[in-house]
Amino acid sequence: MGFFLEVLIGGLLAGMLYALVALGFVLIFKASGVLNFAQGAMVFFAALTFVGLTERLPAWLGLSPEWAGLFWIALLLTAVVMVLLAWLVERFMLRKLVNQPAITLFMATIGLSYLIEGVAQGMWGAVVRGLDLGIADEPVMGLLERYNLMISKFDLVAATVAGVLVAVLALFFQYTKVGRALRAVADDHQAALSIGIPLQRIWVIVWAVAGFVAIVAGLVWGSRNGVQFALTYTALKALPVLILGGLTSVPGAIVGGLIIGASEKLAEVYLGPFVGGGIDSWFPYVLALVFLLIRPEGLFGEKHIDRV
Amino acid sequence: MARVIGDVILDLQNISLSFGGVKALTNISFDVREGEIRAIIGPNGAGKSSMLNVINGVYHPQQGRIVFRGQERRRMNPHEAAAQGIARTFQNIALFKGMTVLDNIMTGRNLMMRRNFLWNALYWGPSRREEIAHRKRVEEIIDFLEIQNIRKTPVGRLPYGLQKRVELARALAAEPSLLLLDEPMAGMNVEEKQDMCRFILDVNEQLGTTIVLIEHDMGVVMDISDRVVVLDYGRKIGDGPPDEVRNDPVVIEAYLGAGH
Amino acid sequence: MIYREAGQFKASYEEDQQIFPIKQDRIVMAALVAAAFFVAPFVASEYWLQAVLTPVLVFALAALGLNILTGYAGQLSLGTGAFMAVGAYATYNFLLRLDGLPFLVGLVLGGLSAAAVGVVFGLPSLRIKGFYLAMATLAAQFFIVWALAKFPWFSNYSSSGIITAQRIEIFGFAFDTPARKYLLTLAIVSLLALVAKNLARTNTGRSWMAVRDMDVAAEVIGIPLMKTKLLAFAVSSFYCGIAGGLYAYTYLGTVEPDGFGLDLSFKILFMIIIGGMGSVLGAFLGAAFILLLPVGLNVLMHTSVGALVPATLASNLELIVFGVLIIFFLIVEPHGLTRLWQIGKEKLRLWPFPH
Numbered sequence: 001m002g003f004f005l006e007v008l009i010g011g012l013l014a015g016m017l018y019a020l021v022a023l024g025f026v027l028i029f030k031a032s033g034v035l036n037f038a039q040g041a042m043v044f045f046a047a048l049t050f051v052g053l054t055e056r057l058p059a060w061l062g063l064s065p066e067w068a069g070l071f072w073i074a075l076l077l078t079a080v081v082m083v084l085l086a087w088l089v090e091r092f093m094l095r096k097l098v099n100q101p102a103i104t105l106f107m108a109t110i111g112l113s114y115l116i117e118g119v120a121q122g123m124w125g126a127v128v129r130g131l132d133l134g135i136a137d138e139p140v141m142g143l144l145e146r147y148n149l150m151i152s153k154f155d156l157v158a159a160t161v162a163g164v165l166v167a168v169l170a171l172f173f174q175y176t177k178v179g180r181a182l183r184a185v186a187d188d189h190q191a192a193l194s195i196g197i198p199l200q201r202i203w204v205i206v207w208a209v210a211g212f213v214a215i216v217a218g219l220v221w222g223s224r225n226g227v228q229f230a231l232t233y234t235a236l237k238a239l240p241v242l243i244l245g246g247l248t249s250v251p252g253a254i255v256g257g258l259i260i261g262a263s264e265k266l267a268e269v270y271l272g273p274f275v276g277g278g279i280d281s282w283f284p285y286v287l288a289l290v291f292l293l294i295r296p297e298g299l300f301g302e303k304h305i306d307r308v
Numbered sequence: 309m310a311r312v313i314g315d316v317i318l319d320l321q322n323i324s325l326s327f328g329g330v331k332a333l334t335n336i337s338f339d340v341r342e343g344e345i346r347a348i349i350g351p352n353g354a355g356k357s358s359m360l361n362v363i364n365g366v367y368h369p370q371q372g373r374i375v376f377r378g379q380e381r382r383r384m385n386p387h388e389a390a391a392q393g394i395a396r397t398f399q400n401i402a403l404f405k406g407m408t409v410l411d412n413i414m415t416g417r418n419l420m421m422r423r424n425f426l427w428n429a430l431y432w433g434p435s436r437r438e439e440i441a442h443r444k445r446v447e448e449i450i451d452f453l454e455i456q457n458i459r460k461t462p463v464g465r466l467p468y469g470l471q472k473r474v475e476l477a478r479a480l481a482a483e484p485s486l487l488l489l490d491e492p493m494a495g496m497n498v499e500e501k502q503d504m505c506r507f508i509l510d511v512n513e514q515l516g517t518t519i520v521l522i523e524h525d526m527g528v529v530m531d532i533s534d535r536v537v538v539l540d541y542g543r544k545i546g547d548g549p550p551d552e553v554r555n556d557p558v559v560i561e562a563y564l565g566a567g568h
Numbered sequence: 569m570i571y572r573e574a575g576q577f578k579a580s581y582e583e584d585q586q587i588f589p590i591k592q593d594r595i596v597m598a599a600l601v602a603a604a605f606f607v608a609p610f611v612a613s614e615y616w617l618q619a620v621l622t623p624v625l626v627f628a629l630a631a632l633g634l635n636i637l638t639g640y641a642g643q644l645s646l647g648t649g650a651f652m653a654v655g656a657y658a659t660y661n662f663l664l665r666l667d668g669l670p671f672l673v674g675l676v677l678g679g680l681s682a683a684a685v686g687v688v689f690g691l692p693s694l695r696i697k698g699f700y701l702a703m704a705t706l707a708a709q710f711f712i713v714w715a716l717a718k719f720p721w722f723s724n725y726s727s728s729g730i731i732t733a734q735r736i737e738i739f740g741f742a743f744d745t746p747a748r749k750y751l752l753t754l755a756i757v758s759l760l761a762l763v764a765k766n767l768a769r770t771n772t773g774r775s776w777m778a779v780r781d782m783d784v785a786a787e788v789i790g791i792p793l794m795k796t797k798l799l800a801f802a803v804s805s806f807y808c809g810i811a812g813g814l815y816a817y818t819y820l821g822t823v824e825p826d827g828f829g830l831d832l833s834f835k836i837l838f839m840i841i842i843g844g845m846g847s848v849l850g851a852f853l854g855a856a857f858i859l860l861l862p863v864g865l866n867v868l869m870h871t872s873v874g875a876l877v878p879a880t881l882a883s884n885l886e887l888i889v890f891g892v893l894i895i896f897f898l899i900v901e902p903h904g905l906t907r908l909w910q911i912g913k914e915k916l917r918l919w920p921f922p923h
C-alpha cells in the first residue's frame with residue numbers, strides 16, 4: 001500500500017508539470033485557436049537557452065561562474081528571449097495566417113517546432129547538457145520517518161512551483177483585464193476588440209506566457225533528464241492532457257494533467273513489467289484516445305451540435 | 309402541365325427540440341402534401357432551420373413523431389432521408405469549397421452510383437460507363453440552371469448568388485421527391501431572386517417535386533407557395549394558404565410586434 | 569504557341585474525363601514515364617538510382633498515401649511512419665514464415681496488414697475530428713513503433729528489432745542491382761499512382777473530398793461518413809504499407825523500428841504540404857523536393873558561401889530550412905508546388921499573347 005501511494009503521489013507531482021504545460025496550450029488555443037505543436041520545441045529551446053546563458057554569461061560579463069545572481073540573470077534573459085520569440089511568431093506567422101483553417105495553423109506550428117529546434121541547437125550546440133538547480137533529488141525526511149513514504153524533495157518543489165504558477169495563471173485568466181480579453185477572444189473576436197486590446201497584442205501575450213511556462217518546464221525536466229532533444233517529446237505529453245481536459249478548459253488542463261501523470265506512473269510500474277517497459281512513450285496517448293471514444297467532448301467540454 | 313396536389317407525404321406530429329436550455333421547437337405539427345410548395349416563415353431565431361434539420365435528420369427532436377410516406381419514426385437520419393428521396397440546400401451555403409461546380413453536382417448522384425472503389429480504382433468498363441452516364445444527367449441539370457460556363461470553376465471562387473444556384477443543382481442531381489430549401493434567395497439582388505423563383509417553380513411544375521421552403525421575402529412567399537406555416541419562438545402560430553396567413557392578426561402581431 | 573488548348577474540342581464526356589484532357593500534357597507525361605523506364609536505368613549512376621531516384625519514388629508513394637487521407641479526405645494523420653513500419657514488418661514476416669511466398673504477394677499482404685491497422689486507428693475518426701484525430705494517429709505512431717521494438721517476434725528475434733530484407737525474386741528473376749530495384753519500385757509506384765488518380769476522379773474521390781470540405785452536407789446528400797472515412801484510412805494505409813515494404817526491400821535493405829519514428833511521419837507530411845494537398849502530382853513534387861533539399865544544402869555548404877556559416881548552425885540548417893519552408897508555403901501558397909506548376913502552365917498557355 002505504501003508503495004502504491006508513493007507511485008501515485010510521485011505521478012501526481014509529475015502531473016502538476018503536465019498541467020502547467022497543458023495550460024500553456026489552453027491559453028494559446030483559447031486566444032488564437034491554434035493548437036501549438038511547437039510547445040515541446042519551446043520547452044527545449046527555453047532550457048537550452050538558459051543553460052547556454054549560464055555557461056557563457058560569466059565569460060561575456062566577466063562574472064564568477066559561482067555567483068548566485070547568475071541564475072536570476074540567466075532566467076531573466078531567457079524570459080526576454082521567450083517574449084521576443086512570441087513577438088516574432090505573431091509578426092511573421094500568426095498574423096499572416098488569420099482566417100486560415102485551424103488545421104493549417106496546426107501544421108504551421110509543426111513547421112515552427114522544426115525551426116525552433118534548429119535555431120536552438122544552431123545557437124547552443126546539440127550536446128546533452130546537465131542542469132543543476134541545487135535541489136537534491138532525495139526523499140523528504142519528515143515523510144519518510146512519519147509515514148514511511150519515499151517522496152522526492154525535487155518532485156515536491158517542482159510540483160509546488162508548477163502548482164503556484166497554475167494558480168497564478170488561472171487567476172490571471174479569471175480576474176485581470178487581459179485575462180478577460182483573452183476569454184472574450186475565445187468566444188468572439190469582435191467582442192474582444194471592443195475591450196480595447198488589439199488582437200495582435202493578445203497573441204503576443206499568450207505566446208509569451210506559454211514561453212514562461214516552457215522555461216519552468218524546461219528547467220525542471222532538464223535538470224531531471226539533462227537538457228536534450230528528448231525534452232520535446234516529454235512536453236508533447238501535455239497533448240493527451242489537453243484531450244482529456246478539453247482544449248479550452250482551464251480546470252480540465254489541471255485535472256487532466258494529474259490524471260495523466262498518475263496513470264502514466266502507475267502503468268509503468270504495474271503494467272510495464274509484463275510488456276517489457278517503456279510504455280510511457282505511448283500510454284498517455286492511448287489512454288486519452290480511449291477516453292475520447294467514450295466522451296468526445298472531453299472531461300469538462302460541453303456537448304456540441306454543429307449548426308447548419 | 310397542370311399541377312396536381314396529392315396526399316400528405318410528410319406528417320410532423322408534436323415535434324419538440326431543445327439545445328441545452330434553449331427550446332428551438334415546441335410541440336409543432338404540420339404536414340406536407342405531394343407536389344405542393346410549402347413555405348415556413350417566421351422571425352429570426354424562430355426555429356425554421358431547425359425544423360428543416362429535423363425533417364432530414366440532422367437534428368434529432370426530443371419529442372414527436374415523423375411520418376414520411378407512410379413510415380412512422382421518432383427521428384430521421386440524414387443518410388436514410390437521402391435514400392428516401394429528400395434533398396436540401398442550406399442557409400449558409402454548404403458546398404464543397406475545394407471542388408469544381410461539376411464535381412459538386414456529381415456528388416449529388418452518389419446514391420445512384422453502384423460501382424465500388426475497386427472498380428473505380430481501375431476506371432474501366434462498368435465504372436467508366438457509370439461515370440459517363442451520370443455526367444450526362446448532371447449536364448442536363450447544368451443546362452437547366454444555366455450554369456454551363458462555370459462547370460469547371462472551383463465553387464469557392466464563385467459569387468454568392470451563383471453558389472446558391474450550384475447548391476440547388478447539387479440537390480436536384482439527387483432527383484429528390486422532396487426538396488428542402490433554406491432561404492434560397494437570401495442575399496440576392498432582384499434579378500437573381502427572379503431567376504431563382506423561376507427555377508423553383510420549374511422544378512415543382514416540370515419534375516413534380518414537392519418543395520418545403522424557408523423564405524424571408526414575403527412577396528416571394530405569397531407568390532409561389534401553396535400553404536404557409538408560421539413559426540415564432542419555436543411555436544407554430546399560423547398555418548394555411550398565403551392569403552389567410554397574411555391577414556391573421558396573430559401573425560401580423562408576431563411580425564410587427566417586436567418593432568412596436 | 570505550342571502549348572494550346574484551343575482547337576481541341578472535346579467531342580464526348582469520355583474525352584473530357586481523361587486524366588490529361590490536353591494533348592500536349594499527355595505527350596509530355598508519356599515522354600516522362602518512358603524516360604523513367606527506358607533511359608534512367610541506363611544513364612543514371614548507381615548512386616543516383618539507389619540514393620536518389622528509388623527513395624524519391626518510395627517517399628512519393630508514402631506521400632500519396634498520406635495525401636489520400638489528409639489531402640483528399642481531410643483527416644490529418646501524424647502516424648504515416650508507423651503505417652509504413654507495419655507494411656515493412658508485415659511483408660518481412662509473411663515472406664519469412666510462409667515458405668515460397670512470391671515477393672509481390674508478400675508485399676501486397678504487407679500493404680493489407682497496414683490497411684487493417686489503419687482502419688483500427690481510423691475508427692476514432694467516426695467520433696472525433698481535426699486535432700483530436702491527429703492525436704489519435706499520434707497514439708498509433710508511438711504505440712506501433714514501441715510494439716515492433718518490444719516484441720522480438722516481429723523481427724525474428726534479431727537485436728533491437730532490426731530486420732534485413734530477404735532477396736527479391738519474381739518469377740525466378742532476381743532484383744538485386746540498384747537499377748533492377750529501381751525499375752521494380754518505379755513499376756509499382758506508377759501503377760499505384762494511376763490507381764490513385766482513378767480513385768480521385770470518380771465517385772470514391774468525390775466522396776472523400778465532400779467529407780473533407782463539409783461533412784454535414786456530405787451526409788445529407790447520402791454519402792456514408794463512416795464508410796467513406798474508413799475507406800480513406802484503409803486505402804491510405806495500404807499505400808503507406810506498400811511504401812514501407814519498398815522502403816525496406818528496394819531502398820534500404822535493413823530497417824529498425826526507430827527509423828519509422830515521428831520524424832519520418834513529419835517528413836512525409838511536409839512533402840504533401842510543399843508538394844500540394846489533394847494532388848497526385850504534388851506527392852511526387854513534394855517527395856523530390858524534400859529529399860533533394862538536404863543534398864542541395866550540403867552542396868551549398870561546401871561552397872565559399874557555406875564556409876561562412878558556423879559549423880553548429882550548418883548542421884542544423886536542414887531543420888531551420890524545413891521549418892521556414894513549411895510556414896512559408898502555408899502562408900504564401902497553401903496548394904504547394906502543384907499550384908505553382910499550374911500557374912506556370914496557365915502562363916504558357918497564354919504565351920506569347922498574355923490577353
Ligand SMILES: Nc1ncnc2c1ncn2[C@@H]1O[C@H](COP(=O)(O)OP(=O)(O)OP(=O)(O)O)[C@@H](O)[C@H]1O
Binds near residue numbers: 306332
Ligand atoms: N446546433 C445548435 N446548437 C445550439 N443552439 C442552436 C443550434 N441550432 C439552432 N439553435 C438555436 O435554436 C433556435 C432556433 O434557431 P434556427 O436556426 O432554427 O432559427 P431560424 O428560424 O432558422 O432563424 P434565422 O431566420 O435566423 O435563420 C435559436 O435560438 C438558435 O440559437
Ligand SMILES: [Mg+2]
Binds near residue numbers: 356357358399
Ligand atoms: Mg435559419
